[in-house]
Every structure is written in C-alpha cells, then in structure tokens.
Amino acid sequence: MKKTWYSYPYLVWMAIFIVVPFLLLLFYSFTASTDQGIVFTLDHVKRLWDPIYLMVLLRSINLALICTIICLIVGYPVSLILASKEYSSNKVLALLFVIPMWINFLLRTYAWMTLLEKDGLVYTILEFLHIPNTQLLYTDQAVVLGMVYNFLPFMVLPIYSVLTKMDKHIIEAAEDLGANYITVLRRIIIPLSLPGVISGITMVFMPAVTTFIISRLLGGGHYILVGNLIEQQFMVVGDWNFGSAISFVLMVVILISMGIMRKYDKEYEGGAIW
Amino acid sequence: MSEEPIIRLVNVSKDYDGTEALKNINLYIRKNEFLTLLGPSGCGKTTTLRIIAGFEQPDTGEVFFEGKNITNIPPYKRKVNTVFQRYALFPHMNVAENIAFGLTIKKMDKKTIDKKVAEMLELVNLKGFEKRYVDSLSGGQQQRVAIARALINEPEVLLLDEPLGALDLKLRKGMQIELKKIHKYLGITFVYVTHDQEEALTMSDTIVVMKDGTIQQIGTPEMIYNEPKNAFVADFIGESNIVPGRMIKDNLVYFAGREFKCVDGGFGDNEEVDVVVRPEDIKLVSEEQGMLQGKVESVTFKGVHYEMMVRSAGYEWMIHSTLMEPVGTRIGISILPNDIHIMKKVSTK
Numbered sequence: 001m002k003k004t005w006y007s008y009p010y011l012v013w014m015a016i017f018i019v020v021p022f023l024l025l026l027f028y029s030f031t032a033s034t035d036q037g038i039v040f041t042l043d044h045v046k047r048l049w050d051p052i053y054l055m056v057l058l059r060s061i062n063l064a065l066i067c068t069i070i071c072l073i074v075g076y077p078v079s080l081i082l083a084s085k086e087y088s089s090n091k092v093l094a095l096l097f098v099i100p101m102w103i104n105f106l107l108r109t110y111a112w113m114t115l116l117e118k119d120g121l122v123y124t125i126l127e128f129l130h131i132p133n134t135q136l137l138y139t140d141q142a143v144v145l146g147m148v149y150n151f152l153p154f155m156v157l158p159i160y161s162v163l164t165k166m167d168k169h170i171i172e173a174a175e176d177l178g179a180n181y182i183t184v185l186r187r188i189i190i191p192l193s194l195p196g197v198i199s200g201i202t203m204v205f206m207p208a209v210t211t212f213i214i215s216r217l218l219g220g221g222h223y224i225l226v227g228n229l230i231e232q233q234f235m236v237v238g239d240w241n242f243g244s245a246i247s248f249v250l251m252v253v254i255l256i257s258m259g260i261m262r263k264y265d266k267e268y269e270g271g272a273i274w
Numbered sequence: 275m276s277e278e279p280i281i282r283l284v285n286v287s288k289d290y291d292g293t294e295a296l297k298n299i300n301l302y303i304r305k306n307e308f309l310t311l312l313g314p315s316g317c318g319k320t321t322t323l324r325i326i327a328g329f330e331q332p333d334t335g336e337v338f339f340e341g342k343n344i345t346n347i348p349p350y351k352r353k354v355n356t357v358f359q360r361y362a363l364f365p366h367m368n369v370a371e372n373i374a375f376g377l378t379i380k381k382m383d384k385k386t387i388d389k390k391v392a393e394m395l396e397l398v399n400l401k402g403f404e405k406r407y408v409d410s411l412s413g414g415q416q417q418r419v420a421i422a423r424a425l426i427n428e429p430e431v432l433l434l435d436e437p438l439g440a441l442d443l444k445l446r447k448g449m450q451i452e453l454k455k456i457h458k459y460l461g462i463t464f465v466y467v468t469h470d471q472e473e474a475l476t477m478s479d480t481i482v483v484m485k486d487g488t489i490q491q492i493g494t495p496e497m498i499y500n501e502p503k504n505a506f507v508a509d510f511i512g513e514s515n516i517v518p519g520r521m522i523k524d525n526l527v528y529f530a531g532r533e534f535k536c537v538d539g540g541f542g543d544n545e546e547v548d549v550v551v552r553p554e555d556i557k558l559v560s561e562e563q564g565m566l567q568g569k570v571e572s573v574t575f576k577g578v579h580y581e582m583m584v585r586s587a588g589y590e591w592m593i594h595s596t597l598m599e600p601v602g603t604r605i606g607i608s609i610l611p612n613d614i615h616i617m618k619k620v621s622t623k
Contacts, residue, residue, distance in 0.1 A: 167360070167362060169358050169359075169362035170362045170363075170364060172327075172329050172349070172356075172358070172362065173356070173358060173362040173363075173364075173423075174364070174375070175328075175329075175349045175350045176327060176349050176354075176355055176424075177350075177375050177379065177424075177427060178350050178351075178376050178380065178427065179350055179375075179379050180348075180350050183379060187379075188364060191366050192365070192366055
C-alpha cells in the first residue's frame with residue numbers, strides 16, 4: 001500500500017485531460033441553456049436522427065469499413081512477407097513501412113492532392129495511357145485512398161509483430177503433419193495472428209471513422225463526414241451542444257463495434273492464447 | 275546389407291552462414307531400429323534430423339527414403355513425423371484437435387479420427403484429456419500429446435529432437451522407458467537426438483556419436499562404450515581417464531612412465547596414441563602390488579560407488595570403486611590388459 005503516491009501525477013493527468021473533458025462532453029451533450037437556466041435535454045442527440053446527419057454518420061462508417069477492409073486485404077500479405085524467413089532478418093523493409101509515419105500527416109495528404117489533381121502526375125499518366133480523363137480528386141475513392149495510405153501502417157505493424165513472435169516450430173510441426181502452405185496459413189498462421197488482426201482493425205477503423213482532414217483535403221470542401229460535421233459544429237456553427245452530442249454518439253458506435261470485435265476475438269481463440 | 279535401409283544420407287553437407295554444420299555425412303538407418311544421434315550441442319545432430327524431416331535442404335549430398343531420392347521433397351510429403359524439443363503444440367486447439375491435426379488434413383471421416391485419437395490417448399496414457407487446452411497441461415503431458423500427434427499419422431519413421439530435454443530427471447527416466455515400450459509396440463523406426471549419453475546408452479539399438487559436423491563412431495551401445503574409437507568418444511560416453519602414450523609394438527604400450535601389456539595392435543611402432551582407461555576398470559591394490567603408485571587426493575561418495583582422485587605418475591586418475599581409501603593414503607593401482615584402450619591421436623581441431 002506504500003508508495004502509491006507514485007501514481008498520483010498520473011491520476012492528476014488523467015483527471016485533467018481525460019475525465020474532465022469527458023464529463024464536459026457529457027454535460028454539453030445532454031444540457032441546454034434556456035431562460036430557466038441549464039436544463040437536461042435529449043434534443044441534441046435526437047437531432048442526429050435527422051436523415052441528413054444519419055446519412056453523414058452512415059457514410060463515415062461505410063468509408064471507414066471500406067478503408068479497414070482494404071487495409072486488411074493489402075496489409076496481411078505484406079505482414080506475411082515482412083515476417084517471412086527471407087525478410088525477417090532484413091529490417092529495412094519493415095522500416096520502409098514506418099518511415100512515412102515520420103513525415104507530417106498533413107504533408108502526406110497534400111502530396112496526394114497534387115498527385116491526383118487535374119494535370120497532376122496520376123492524371124497525366126492515365127491520359128498518356130488513353131484512359132478517359134476522369135475526376136480523381138474530390139471523390140469517395142480519393143478519400144478512401146488517402147485513408148488507406150495513411151492508416152495502412154497501423155494495420156501492418158500489429159500483424160507483423162504477432163507474426164514475427166510466432167513460434168516457427170509450430171509452423172514446421174504443421175508442415176511435418178502433412179499441411180501444405182495454404183493449409184498452414186488457414187489452420188495455423190491466420191488463427192494465431194488474430195489478436196494482431198483485431199488490434200490492426202481497431203487501430204485503422206477508429207481514426208478512419210473520425211478523420212476530417214483527409215475528407216476535407218481529398219474530398220473537397222463540400223464533402224462531409226462525421227469528423228467534419230463535429231469540426232463544423234465547434235469551429236463554424238459554434239453549437240457546442242450538438243457537436244458534443246455527435247461526438248458522444250460516435251463514441252458509443254465505436255464502443256459497440258469494439259465490443260463486437262472483442263467477443264469475436266474471444267470466441268475464436270477460446271481464451272487460450274495471449 | 276541384406277535389406278535396403280529405410281533412410282540413407284549420402285555425402286550430406288550443410289553450411290550456415292559460413293560455418294559448416296555438417297561435413298560430408300554418410301549414414302544409413304535400418305528399418306525398425308532405434309537410432310540415436312548423440313553429441314554435444316553444435317555437433318550437427320539436430321541439423322541431421324531436420325534434413326531427414328525436410329525442414330532443411332542439404333547444400334550437397336542426397337537423402338534417400340526406402341531407396342527413393344527425397345532430397346527435394348517438401349516436409350509435408352514425407353512419410354516421417356517429428357516430435358519437437360519444445361513440443362510445438364498448436365496453442366489454439368485442444369488436445370484432441372492437436373492429435374487429430376494430421377488426419378483432418380487427410381480428410382479422414384470424423385468417426386475414424388475420433389477412434390484413432392482415443393487409441394493414441396490410451397497409448398500415451400492421457401485418457402480423458404481430449405477437451406483440455408494444451409497450455410493447461412504439464413511439460414510431461416504436453417510431450418505425450420506431441421508424441422501422439424506424430425504417431426497418429428502412422429509414420430514409417432519417427433524423428434525425436436531432444437524430446438525429454440525439458441523434463442526433470444525422474445519424469446525423463448519414466449518417459450525413456452515409455453518411449454522404448456512404444457517403439458517396441460509399434461515396430462517402426464525411431465531416430466532420436468540427444469546430448470545425454472546415458473539416455474542414448476539406455477534406449478538405443480544404434481548410437482551415432484557426432485562432433486563438429488562429422489560422425490565419430492557408429493555402433494551398438496556396448497560397442498561404443500567398450501570400444502570407443504577415439505578419445506573424444508571415450509570421453510563423451512561415460513567418464514574416462516585419457517593419457518598420452520606411445521605404442522612400442524603390438525600389445526605393448528608405454529604410458530605414465532612404464533610399459534603396459536594391452537590387447538590392441540595394428541599401430542605403427544612407436545606411434546603416439548591416446549590411452550583410455552575407464553574409472554571402474556582401475557583396481558586399487560596395496561602400494562607394493564601396484565603397477566603405479568600414488569596418493570588419494572579426494573573421495574566423493576556417489577551412491578553406488580566412491581569416486582576417488584588419485585595422483586600418480588604426474589596424472590590425476592579417476593577411480594570408481596565400492597571400497598573406499600581415505601584421503602592421503604598411499605596406494606597402488608593396477609590395470610588389466612583388457613581394460614586398456616588404445617586410440618589413434620585425434621588431431622586437435
């Protein structure tokens with residue numbers, strides 16, 4: 001019981017930067033200032049049931065899901081390759097995946113703007129290949145591309161780390177018992193790497209669903225995702241109550257999806273590993 | 275050879291980043307025998323096993339299985355199964371699923387699989403453990419699951435890579451007897467890797483002693499123990515007194531300052547040799563009767579016998595005897611011609 005004071009600074013930190021803001025968020029979400037003073041209300045949350053806002057929320061979740069799925073489809077094989085015998089001793093490749101993260105997020109997204117814009121590099125190449133000139137920038141695809149580009153390392157790294165820690169003898173044992181590579185992958189490697197996949201999905205989905213910079217830059221000014229909506233409420237409209245309410249609902253959505261993931265995770269591994 | 279050996283390694287060499295793990299190994303393994311690869315760590319015994327299993331490709335040389343060249347056949351197509359040192363059980367499956375793994379890959383029907391799993395669990399004394407998860411098992415139980423998982427595929431050859439290395443002494447002794455029983459019961463070939471000479475002597479039909487990627491001697495446990503081919507084998511298998519000597523002529527050797535009658539021949543006259551005498555082959559006699567005279571320097575009680583260190587003729591002799599002479603006693607030692615083993619000098623590496 002002694003020495004618990006070590007944790008006090010941390011507790012103070014948590015109180016100031018996590019608990020208090022969260023309480024403020026709850027406060028703004030469920031109160032309104034009227035002539036009678038501050039009263040409890042569900043109006044702000046109810047306002048979100050307006051189809052316009054619901055569409056924004058659905059579109060955000062939809063794009064974040066697409067982004068997560070693409071990251072998983074692209075990221076899993078990449079992790080496998082990085083963790084394989086041939087490359088695991090070669091840290092350069094893994095490093096290449098991390099280096100972009102050292103470059104400012106905004107800068108990387110602006111770079112995509114110049115690549116995709118009319119008469120930009122990609123546009124020129126497509127034109128050269130006689131592919132009919134299409135609108136690249138300010139589309140759903142551009143936003144998803146930006147999200148996948150920015151969040152892919154968050155999918156690759158947790159999976160890569162689980163794969164490199166996997167006991168190679170387990171894979172050899174499966175081969176020894178008659179499993180070819182596909183079977184080893186399906187029966188051994190993928191099930192055992194699920195914890196990495198779960199955290200990868202979580203780490204991609206959460207920033208993807210709340211992003212507002214990528215959607216603003218690559219989706220154009222008119223392009224509204226839930227992140228933009230929240231930003232707008234606070235920065236433009238000045239309706240802190242509604243902004244807080246949206247944030248609150250978004251938090252509940254994320255909590256529910258994480259709960260589902262966790263349940264699925266537990267069922268699969270039978271509570272046996274990690 | 276009346277019968278085609280089940281496995282044959284021909285001129286097999288293997289290099290790991292410039293260090294030679296195996297240097298031109300030639301080895302054949304007879305059907306149904308219990309063969310042990312024995313040697314200190316880094317001698318190449320595990321590499322040999324992994325080449326037979328198919329996890330490693332030899333740089334040069336070939337591997338034959340029942341007369342067919344399998345050098346380039348991947349592990350999953352080979353009729354051998356491996357028991358790994360650290361068990362390598364599948365942590366996301368229960369005991370029954372682990373054991374059934376090989377059969378489910380062969381798409382056997384569930385009823386047959388269940389029946390065979392039950393048989394295997396009976397064989398390794400783990401009845402009733404079907405639904406347990408492997409990390410809830412003790413080391414010994416996990417090892418049994420690993421053995422059952424390999425044996426259920428009815429391999430022609432079972433490869434065991436130091437399977438008892440992680441178990442405590444008592445458990446290890448028990449498992450040695452059990453493995454021997456399983457070997458006899460199934461009548462298949464076992465290739466066993468260990469660095470424990472006692473384990474090798476207890477269990478094997480044939481022992482292959484290895485050092486620095488080369489085979490030092492192949493033979494039955496008795497042959498290896500009684501007629502070690504060189505000082506390394508003598509030293510590694512059991513305890514030995516090894517002293518330098520010189521062959522005067524056949525059946526006469528000079529060491530420790532005098533001539534001894536022996537039963538070895540075929541060396542050049544005056545050839546430098548190593549003389550090996552087992553500690554239990556040295557007789558303690560009175561000082562006058564001894565071939566060599568010396569003084570007891572230490573005595574250790576070992577249970578069945580005493581271990582005495584005797585300084586004589588400039589060497590320290592280890593002597594095992596059921597009779598004890600106190601420290602400081604002057605004694606004589608006597609060695610029979612039969613117990614003197616003459617070995618060609620091994621060029622020190």
